[in-house]
Amino acid sequence: MGNTGPVRIKIPFTTTELDSWKEAVKDYRDDPEKISKRFELIVKNLDPDWGDIEIMLSALSDTERQMVMKTARTHVQAQVTSGALPGTVEMHVPRVDPEWDYNDDREYKLLKRYQEWIRLGLENAIPKTVNWSRLYTIKQGPGETPSEFLERLRVGMQKFTTMDPASDEGRLQLVALFLGQSTDDIRKKLQKIKEPDIRDLEKLVEEAWRVFRNRENQDRQKLGKTIATATIAAMQEKGRPNMGNRPRMRPPLRQDQCAYCREVGHWKRECPKQKMKPQPIVGNLREDQDSE
The missing domain is CATH 1.10.1200 (Non-ribosomal Peptide Synthetase Peptidyl Carrier Protein; Chain A)
Structure with missing residues (x-):
C-alpha cells in the first residue's frame, strides 16, 4: 500500500505472450477487427505501458504501423479540434516514450486513453475491402x-x-x-x-x-427403426442353435483299429485296456451263487 492507496504494479510480457501476438498479427490486414479485440484483451490482462505497446506495434509491417498511428492521431485531432479533448495530439499519442507513472493518477489516465487510441487505430487503419x-x-x-x-x-x-x-x-x-x-x-x-x-x-x-x-x-424415427431392426436381428441370432456347441463326430475306424481305446493293432474284444476294467459286483455275486 502507498501513502494514497494501492500501488499499481506493472506486469511484464512473457516471451510466449509476445510470440503469440506476433503470430496473430500476421493476419492483420485480413481481419483488423479481430486483432483490435485481441489487443483489447491484452490491455485488460496486462495493462501495457507505452514501451510495451511499441513492442507490440513493431510486430506489424512498417506500412501497417504507420497506418495505425496515423489513424489514432486523426481520431485525437478531431476531438482536440472540436474542443472535446484538451491538450494536443502529441500529448495523447506521443511519438517518444512519455514515461507515464503508473501510480500518478493523471498520467495513468493518459496511458489508459493512449491504449484506447491505439485500439481504435488498429480497428480502423485498414480500409474495408468489399468482397x-x-x-x-x-x-x-x-x-x-x-x-x-x-x-x-x-x-x-x-x-x-x-x-x-x-x-x-x-x-x-x-x-x-x-x-x-x-x-x-x-x-x-x-x-x-x-x-x-x-x-x-x-x-x-x-x-x-x-x-x-x-x-x-x-432422423430420430430412422434411428429408432434402425435400432429396432438391429435388436430383433440380435434376438433372432441368439435364439438359433449354436452349431459350435454340438459334440464333434469321431472319424471312422480303420479296419485294424480298436473301437474302445482307439489304438491300432487289435479290435475291441481283444483290447487289453478293457480286460483291466474292474468287473461289476453283481456279476461276482452271481458266480458265487452258481458255485453253491
Missing part, C-alpha cells in the same frame, strides 16, 4: 440451425462489405442470401412462399425452423 464473392461462399451446414446460419451471414456482411445488415438494403440482401444458400430441403420449402412473405426475413427464418425440426424428427 461480395466471399459472402456468397457462406453456405448453411447440414446440422446448422437457421438462426446460426443467419448470424454467420450477418457477420460476413459486416466483414466483407460496407453494408449494414440492420439497414433496409442490408435486410433485403440477407433475404436473398438466406433463400439461396440454405440447405436443399429448407431452400425448396422457402421458395414456395408467396409474396409478400417471401421478403419477410423473420417469416423465412420461422419457416426454416419448421423444416429443420421436422428433419430432426425424421
Whole structure:
C-alpha cells in the first residue's frame, strides 16, 4: 500500500505472450477487427505501458504501423479540434516514450486513453475491402440451425462489405442470401412462399425452423427403426442353435483299429485296456451263487 492507496504494479510480457501476438498479427490486414479485440484483451490482462505497446506495434509491417498511428492521431485531432479533448495530439499519442507513472493518477489516465487510441487505430487503419464473392461462399451446414446460419451471414456482411445488415438494403440482401444458400430441403420449402412473405426475413427464418425440426424428427424415427431392426436381428441370432456347441463326430475306424481305446493293432474284444476294467459286483455275486 502507498501513502494514497494501492500501488499499481506493472506486469511484464512473457516471451510466449509476445510470440503469440506476433503470430496473430500476421493476419492483420485480413481481419483488423479481430486483432483490435485481441489487443483489447491484452490491455485488460496486462495493462501495457507505452514501451510495451511499441513492442507490440513493431510486430506489424512498417506500412501497417504507420497506418495505425496515423489513424489514432486523426481520431485525437478531431476531438482536440472540436474542443472535446484538451491538450494536443502529441500529448495523447506521443511519438517518444512519455514515461507515464503508473501510480500518478493523471498520467495513468493518459496511458489508459493512449491504449484506447491505439485500439481504435488498429480497428480502423485498414480500409474495408468489399468482397461480395466471399459472402456468397457462406453456405448453411447440414446440422446448422437457421438462426446460426443467419448470424454467420450477418457477420460476413459486416466483414466483407460496407453494408449494414440492420439497414433496409442490408435486410433485403440477407433475404436473398438466406433463400439461396440454405440447405436443399429448407431452400425448396422457402421458395414456395408467396409474396409478400417471401421478403419477410423473420417469416423465412420461422419457416426454416419448421423444416429443420421436422428433419430432426425424421432422423430420430430412422434411428429408432434402425435400432429396432438391429435388436430383433440380435434376438433372432441368439435364439438359433449354436452349431459350435454340438459334440464333434469321431472319424471312422480303420479296419485294424480298436473301437474302445482307439489304438491300432487289435479290435475291441481283444483290447487289453478293457480286460483291466474292474468287473461289476453283481456279476461276482452271481458266480458265487452258481458255485453253491
